[in-house]
Structures are given as C-alpha cells and as structure tokens.
Amino acid sequence: MLNLNKKHRYLLGCSYGPDSMALFAMLKNEGYIFEVAHVNYNLRKESTLEEENLKAYCANEKVEFHHLKVLEPFKGKNIEKACRDIRYTFFKKIIKKRQLDGLLVGHHQDDLIETYLMQIRRRNLVTYFGIREKTIINNIRVIRPLLTFSKEELVEYCHAHNVPYAIDKSNLTEQYLRNRIRHQIVAQLTPQQREKYLTEIRDKNQNLEAMFAKIKREKYETNKAILRLKEDEFLYALVFKGRKLKPDFKLSKKQGLEVRKIPASKKANVAV
Template sequence: MKPTLPATLLHTLAPWRNAPAWHIAFSGGLDSTVLLHLLVSLAKIENLPPVSAVHVHHGLQVAADAWPAHCQSVCDSLGVPLRVMRVQVRPGASLERAARDARYQAFMQIMGAGEVLFTGQHRDDQAETLLFRLLRGAGVRGLAAMPEHRPLAQGRLVRPLLAFSRSELEAYAHQHQLQWIEDPSNVDSRFSRNYLRHRVLPTVTERWPQAITHLARTAEHMAEAQGLLDELALMDLQRADQPSAFPWLPLPSLALAPLRERSDARQRNALRHWLTPLTRLPDSDHWAGWYALRDAKNDAQPVWRLADGQLHRSGERIWWLPSSWSEFSHAPVSWPDAQNPLELPGNGQLRFAGKAPSGVLVIRYRQGGEVIEVPGRGHRDLKRLLNESGLPGFVRGRLPLVYRGEQLLAVPTLAGSWASSMDHGQLHWLPQTCDQGLS
C-alpha cells in the first residue's frame, strides 16, 4: 500500500526537525495551503519546531489586495502566526523572474541561523521547470530543475512536496475541505510556464500519461549527474587553488597552469563551479572570452567581462574582480597623524608599522612617472619596481602612495619586494576585504 501523504511528508522532514524554527511561504494557493495544513496537523502528534507563515504581497494585480486577509483568516483558524511582507517588483524583461527575485529577497530577511523556509512546489512544477529549461537550452545544472533543498540566507530553503503530484494535493485539500486562492494570472498563457501548463503538458500527457512523473525523474537523474560534475570540479579546483604571491590581496584567484592541463570541457566545468557564487555565467556559446584570456601571451593582461564582474589574468594566475572593485575615489586624502591608521574611502586601511614619518602626509594614486628612493639602490622608477614585484595590473591603480609635499615618501610593502627609506617604518596596506563588498 502506498504511504499516506502525511507519513511520506514526515519522513521527508526528518533532516530538518532540529531546526530552531520552520517558516512556510504562504501564498494562499493550493500548494502552500495544503503544506500549511499538513504541518499543523503533524505538529499535533509530533514534536516539531515552531511553525509560522509568511505572505509576500507583490502588488501586481488588484485581486491580490484581498489575499493577505484570506491568508490571515486561514492562519488564525490553524493557530499559526502570519507575517505579511510587501515588496516592490522591479520592471524588467521577465515579470515572473522579477517577482520571484523580490519574493526571495523578502524571505531572506526573515531567516535566522539554522532556520528552514518551506515552499510548496510539487512534482508537476518540477516537470514544468525541466521542460521550460530544456526549451531554453539549459545544461545539466539547469535540467536538474529545482533542488529539494538549498542554502537561503542563514538557513535552508526546503521543497518537501516535490514527490507529490498536484492531483494528490487537490485530493487532500478536498478531503479536508480546505479553501484556497486561485490566482487569475495562473491562466494567462502569455506567461511561459502557464503556456506549458495549460497548452503543452495536457497534450503530452494525453499521449504519455506518465510524462510528468518521468520528467520529474529525469530532473532527479540530472541532479545526480550534476553532483558528479561538482565532485570533478572540486578535484580540478583543488589542484589550481595554489597560494598567491600576494596573500594580502582579498580576491578569489586560481593558478592557471593546472587548469590548462585539463580538457576544455573540464576547464568550463571547474570555472562554472568556481564562478557560480560570484556571478551569472554565460551560456555554452559565449565562452570565447575565457579562451582568449587563457591563451593570451604571458605579458598581456586580458580581461573576460561577465555579468557581475571581471576575470583578469596576471602572468600565470587568474583573479576575480567583482563590479564593486572599481568603486573607489581617486581623490587625494590627507593623513595629518600617521601614527594612527587611515581609512581610505572604498580602498581599505593604511598604517605604518614602526616609526611613522612626521608632518602632514597626503595619499595620492598613480599618474605615471613616479620615482621613489630605495635604500641601497638610489632613485628608482616606480613602474619598474612594480613590474619586478609582479603586482597584478588591476591593483596598481588602487595602490596608495604617501607624499609629503611633492616627494613620494612611501609605497606599501609588497611581499618584501623592496624596503622603504630607513628613516621611517614600513607602510602596510590592507585593501578592501570581500566582507566589505568585494564579493
């Protein structure tokens, strides 16, 4: 005999039963209404974390103005606290995606450490997602469709109903006489998912009745395949994750040589894994920028521009620069008391280790042609010294230079490449960290 819906759900929830709190994304529709009722029913016979609901009001249609009151009524009848969050949906090419982004931004605001947010997507939604992404030419990761769980803010997002069909949820709702909202936009076939749901899948299932189950199973196979690709990527990235000559530079980077030893496909797989937390990636037809960067001559400084930043190459190393890296002021900064550290606007902190120079100092940035006195070597061109150090070109424009009057007095010590003048201490620069917005 097939297990009941509550029994199967309880088994699915087992990994999350020690969470501090459970939240339910409650739209008031069929899926989330059934999920809320199930969890409240299970909580009466099982020791579960405290349950609350959150309703996100997008304000995209007049009918939606009545939904918070409906959700409040349902939650009151079940004894569940409800939080209503109103969001602004940014206009864009895809209204569906913009609404989803706004919704998940709201969910992230309520998540405490270790807490779980449950959403009500079911097997039919999974089949639609797979088909939608297949038609857009997605790769293995995209065809894995919606994961059963993933990180969200400080906690986890969990989809506990993926094993159930919409018809099973409808049967449960009718059995328990549940009332839910029917979103008028769900029948608008101008939206791609609705077109698949109402026009394509009914035709497919008429010929192949088990199509939705099989599509969902394919998504599971793709998720497993993606897991193997991730394991392979981690193996390749471990070889490339060699220490940089500039450990103080807080930017993700990899050694290029170990990547070159791999096939093009394995290179792309490793880079996708590495870059996914950092930026949106191009499709498989737009990787020419990577090959140009990889194959450039050693003295070149090629750049691969991506959606949320840039991949730079310096010598035999690649560096990720988020878009915010360039967001700092080149304006001179006065340093009246060099005994104390100096915060540079958008560019980290500067300090002297040991004796600081006397007088009022000014921080400026490179214009070209700078010369500095190096103990034992006399006056040296700064550009040549930087070339000797191997400092990546994208850092040089941010390098703070200490002047007293018109004299270039000090440059941050770069891994001991050269010493400062003996009449003052070493100048140290701690660039902006990833926690401060570089990642």
C-alpha cells in the same frame, strides 16, 4: 507524509494558492510547529481579499500570521525578480526575529519538471537540474517538502480536506514560456512520461555531481590545466569557478566555447 523535523520551528511562505495551502494543511494535520508569511504585491485586484482570507484562516487554525503589503509600484523593473527579492528579504527578517529553523515553500513535482525543461531549452550550463529539495537562499535555509507531489495531487488534497485557496489567473495565460511549458507539456504528461523525466533528471544530476567531484579533486587552478579537460568538463569547470566568485553566475555552452578559443587566438583579447 512530510519528511521534516518535528523538533524544528518553520516559516511557511504562503501565497494562498493550492500548493502552499495544501502544505499548510499537511503541516497542521501532522503536528508540525510553523508560522505563516504572506506578501501582497498589490499587482491583482484579488490580492487584498486573498490576504484577508489567509489571515482569517490562520487565526482560525491558531497559526502566527506575518504579512507584508507592497505599496511601491514596479515600474521599469523585472517584476518577477523584484517580487522574489522582496519576499526573501521579508522571510529572512521574520526567521531571524522569531528564531525559526528554516523556510518551507510549496514547489512541487510539476515545478521541478517545468524548471528542467526550461533549463534544457535555454541551454545554460547549470549546476543542478530541476529544483533542489534543500538549499540556501539569501542566507536562509529553504526546504521544499512537496517535490514528490504533483499539482493535481495537491489540488485534490485541498478538496479532500476542505482547504480554501485562490487561483492566480496570471498563471493561466500562455504569454510566458514557463506557463506554456506548464499547460502545453507538463499538464499533459502521463505517469510514465513523468517518471521518464524524473529518471532523466536524477541521472543528469548524478553525472554533474561526479563531474564536480573530479574538478574539485583535481584542483584545476591554472588556465593550462583547465584547457586539458574534455569539452563538457571544461565548461563546467568554468561554471564551478564562476560560482565561487558569484553564486548566480550563468554561462551558456556557446559562451563557454568562445572562452576556450581565447588562449589559442593570436589576436589581443581586448574585448575580454
């Protein structure tokens, strides 16, 4: 069911939600060697109980358990980014100390489609649509083995194999854009509609790959050379060059077109 290397030793980032717990059970049932890492952000009253339940489950399954409890408040911070930074710093420390071969996370097909729909709505120029199966984050190898599974399939797997899990109630609110997309669009998709989106994502990524290959091959090093590109190629050439300098470089189509106007302008570019 999982396409992983059984000679490798992995770290599973586990929230105790149905996605990561289904992955826990699959890894165990299929004989993979792995350890578990859990971060308690102390943002919900249920979080301590969930941490204790996961610790007990790991002990019962004879799986090494690593945990971090965040005590410092998140006041005045982007909580989502702060949590992400904390957990990946923690994961990296464990992987290095335990000499593990990579991090496994429970992103699934619904997450992939949600991410794609958010990318389309935000109109930022991206270097990949949806979510990559394998990537590098914070200098650690990250693998997402569940991208072919829907959320519903993972919940069903937990029920069929008596796997415990908890639901983060903050994911049920429609206050945030991702949650609205999740509940109002992705959860309502038919199998045919899902496949349509997945095909769309594959096609767009193939087009991006071809475009980046051309940009890399032609080596558009000067501004004049870049300006000779077609509009889409020009915009992605900017992103390609920007990502070389800053991995999280972002650019909207509107911003890119404003940049293209600059060389043609007779005004001094004092604001650039």
